[in-house]
Amino acid sequence: xxxxxxxxxxxxxxxxxxxxxxxxxxxxxxxxxxxxxxxxxxxxxxxxxxxxxxxxxxxxxxxxxxxxxxxxxxxxxxxxxxxxxxxxxxxxxxxxxxxxxxxxxxxxxxxxxxxxxxxxxxxxxxxxxxxxxxxxxxxxxxxxxxxxxxxxxxxxxxxxxxxxxxxxxxxxxxxxxxxxxxxxxxxxxxxxxxxxxxxxxxxxxxxxxxxxxxxxxxxxxxxxxxxxxxxxxxxxxxxxxxxxxxxxxxxxxxxxxxxxxxxxxxxxxxxxxxxxxxxxxxxxxxxxxxxxxxxxxxxxxxxxxxxxxxxxxx
Amino acid sequence: xxxxxxxxxxxxxxxxxxxxxxxxxxxxxxxxxxxxxxxxxxxxxxxxxxxxxxxxxxxxxxxxxxxxxxxxxxxxxxxxxxxxxxxxxxxxxxx
Amino acid sequence: xxxxxxxxxxxxxxxxxxxxxxxxxxxxxxxxxxxxxxxxxxxxxxxxxxxxxxxxxxxxxxxxxxxxxxxxxxxxxxxxxxxxxxxxxxxxxxxxxxxxxxxxxxxxxxxxxxxxxxxxxxxxxxxxxxxxxxxxxxxxxxxxxxxxxxxxxxxxxxxxxxxxxxxxxxxxxxxxxxxxxxxxxxxxxxxxxxxxxxxxxxxxxxxxxxxxxxxxxxxxxxxxxxxxxxxxxxxxxxxxxxxxxxxxxxxxx
Numbered sequence: 284x285x286x287x288x289x290x291x292x293x294x295x296x297x298x299x300x301x302x303x304x305x306x307x308x309x310x311x312x313x314x315x316x317x318x319x320x321x322x323x324x325x326x327x328x329x330x331x332x333x334x335x336x337x338x339x340x341x342x343x344x345x346x347x348x349x350x351x352x353x354x355x356x357x358x359x360x361x362x363x364x365x366x367x368x369x370x371x372x373x374x375x376x377x378x379x380x381x382x383x384x385x386x387x388x389x390x391x392x393x394x395x396x397x398x399x400x401x402x403x404x405x406x407x408x409x410x411x412x413x414x415x416x417x418x419x420x421x422x423x424x425x426x427x428x429x430x431x432x433x434x435x436x437x438x439x440x441x442x443x444x445x446x447x448x449x450x451x452x453x454x455x456x457x458x459x460x461x462x463x464x465x466x467x468x469x470x471x472x473x474x475x476x477x478x479x480x481x482x483x484x485x486x487x488x489x490x491x492x493x494x495x496x497x498x499x500x501x502x503x504x505x506x507x508x509x510x511x512x513x514x515x516x517x518x519x520x521x522x523x524x525x526x527x528x529x530x531x532x533x534x535x536x537x538x539x540x541x542x543x544x545x546x547x548x549x550x551x552x553x554x555x556x557x558x559x560x561x562x563x564x565x566x567x568x569x570x571x572x573x574x575x576x577x578x579x580x581x582x583x584x585x586x587x588x589x590x591x592x593x594x595x596x597x
Numbered sequence: 598x599x600x601x602x603x604x605x606x607x608x609x610x611x612x613x614x615x616x617x618x619x620x621x622x623x624x625x626x627x628x629x630x631x632x633x634x635x636x637x638x639x640x641x642x643x644x645x646x647x648x649x650x651x652x653x654x655x656x657x658x659x660x661x662x663x664x665x666x667x668x669x670x671x672x673x674x675x676x677x678x679x680x681x682x683x684x685x686x687x688x689x690x691x692x
Numbered sequence: 693x694x695x696x697x698x699x700x701x702x703x704x705x706x707x708x709x710x711x712x713x714x715x716x717x718x719x720x721x722x723x724x725x726x727x728x729x730x731x732x733x734x735x736x737x738x739x740x741x742x743x744x745x746x747x748x749x750x751x752x753x754x755x756x757x758x759x760x761x762x763x764x765x766x767x768x769x770x771x772x773x774x775x776x777x778x779x780x781x782x783x784x785x786x787x788x789x790x791x792x793x794x795x796x797x798x799x800x801x802x803x804x805x806x807x808x809x810x811x812x813x814x815x816x817x818x819x820x821x822x823x824x825x826x827x828x829x830x831x832x833x834x835x836x837x838x839x840x841x842x843x844x845x846x847x848x849x850x851x852x853x854x855x856x857x858x859x860x861x862x863x864x865x866x867x868x869x870x871x872x873x874x875x876x877x878x879x880x881x882x883x884x885x886x887x888x889x890x891x892x893x894x895x896x897x898x899x900x901x902x903x904x905x906x907x908x909x910x911x912x913x914x915x916x917x918x919x920x921x922x923x924x925x926x927x928x929x930x931x932x933x934x935x936x937x938x939x940x941x942x943x944x945x
Contacts, residue, residue: 306662339718340718343937343943345741352737353738355722359730363624363727363731366727367622401936433622454945461940571724571725574785575726577846578786578847579602579627579726581847582627582628582631583627584843584847585627585839586628602726625726634835635728635731642735
């Protein structure tokens with residue numbers, strides 16, 4: 284079978300809604316696109332642990348501390364599921380981590396923003412995880428089986444993240460004037476980055492064509508973004524918080540909320556490495572990998588010694 | 598610096614007693630003991646399991662797509678392997 | 693000392709150990725050598741915070757002044773904390789964290805074994821629930837003791853250094869006060885001096901199996917936590933942990 288024929292069979296399979304599984308033949312670019320997407324997604328989960336981890340030691344009640352610990356642990360778990368999915372495409376986790384810490388790989392630029400107050404922890408759960416869930420629910424319908432299954436599992440676990448974030452912020456918004464101001468400030472700072480984290484507008488998105496044809500993504504950035512906005516605006520109202528967008532209005536005809544123009548300048552600035560925390564985040568990952576090398580090495584050497592002992596005894 | 602993560606293990610979790618173990622994902626670990634513990638921490642955080650198996654990923658052999666036709670299609674026309682193939686007279690029980 | 697006062701002191705001691713160790717382990721978040729270990733350390737942290745909540749809630753109830761778990765965690769000063777010096781020591785490298793954890797896990801495990809026979813309903817129920825978690829913690833830290841102790845030359849040295857640094861904090865784990873005497877007489881708690889023997893046997897055997905040496909401190913051990921005299925670390929731990937409730941005392945979180 285020549286390549287053209289294989290590609291046609293592959294496309295037919297995708298068009299008929301079947302999942303592609305590990306070890307099946309796939310076009311080289313499908314494999315590359317998927318590794319790029321899945322590993323970026325995995326990196327985002329583990330870099331995403333840092334801004335939230337920033338508040339574990341300062342969580343203001345033991346209940347909140349336990350919830351935050353459990354949530355960040357989930358993020359580590361999600362990173363792990365995703366690296367697992369990427370590894371089914373024939374790339375090793377170590378290699379992907381190397382790409383992350385040498386700055387060759389990207390991760391979601393939202394995690395380059397700082398968590399300045401406790402309310403930011405609420406904003407991340409409510410807005411960032413809220414946006415992520417809408418996106419991931421879409422990705423769960425994608426064509427690559429291992430990625431899609433990881434997404435299903437992650438979405439199930441994320442719904443608690445989303446709710447705890449909203450609860451946290453809602454409680455602050457009903458609290459003392461100082462707490463309420465803290466909640467509004469967090470919404471002001473996180474709203475636009477959350478809108479932007481769902482990716483460039485369809486008109487400017489360069490990877491869209493192929494990824495849609497192969498059903499790696501099944502909906503465009505703008506469609507997913509609109510769904511997030513429609514869900515979130517009423518939630519803000521219910522908490523008595525104001526979305527920082529004077530142009531925001533409800534369109535009775537379409538039944539959708541319409542937002543003002545998105546300022547993409549900052550988005551591209553952060554992506555290019557000039558966000559408030561890019562260097563700090565990268566340095567944290569580098570340090571963890573460097574300082575952990577002796578541990579990984581020791582565990583490996585111990586396992587080898589034990590295996591050698593076993594062989595000798597047998 | 599080496600970012601080597603150690604051996605890759607496939608993880609199978611039994612959700613409750615009496616049902617088969619099902620593939621859950623994978624972990625990296627230097628040995629089986631640590632792989633089991635990691636699998637427990639990663640894949641049963643919400644009490645999803647009663648038993649766990651780990652297998653070195655490189656010990657799993659799989660059929661390829663090229664094999665699929667010859668492996669699985671020949672079973673398509675063996676309808677006589679299914680009980681519904683047979684006609685039983687009305688009123689006869691326990692068959 | 694009344695029975696209630698003794699019980700309060702004992703509950704605070706256990707609750708503060710769980711809280712401060714959980715707090716320290718929480719600092720590891722995102723810094724471990726591998727995702728699997730990040731998840732494992734957080735599991736232990738979560739279990740300890742869970743135990744702290746049970747214990748401090750009960751301590752507040754026994755005290756009878758209406759203080760909640762959060763009042764006790766966030767509104768006491770360091771002289772009122774009764775956690776052992778061991779658990780407040782800084783994380784250091786992974787070797788220090790593992791040695792601190794293993795030493796504590798074996799201690800906590802045998803203490804809980806004893807509390808399973810307690811005449812006090814709360815202590816017995818607490819021990820029955822927590823022994824499962826702690827059995828796992830002890831097995832995990834034991835695995836790492838062997839892997840790092842008997843791993844590479846470098847890991848061996850780091851583990852020996854950690855043992856040498858932390859050994860002086862093992863003595864006061866077993867220090868008994870008037871509260872212990874009162875509660876032992878009531879059949880509520882085991883004698884720490886009995887636990888000490890089992891602990892020593894088990895820990896020393898592991899140290900040997902890990903090809904490490906039991907440190908010789910010439911009999912010197914650090915004491916103080918039973919009277920609220922801590923190391924310099926605790927002040928910083930509390931400053932960080934308590935900052936929000938202390939700076940906004942009217943707020944609910």
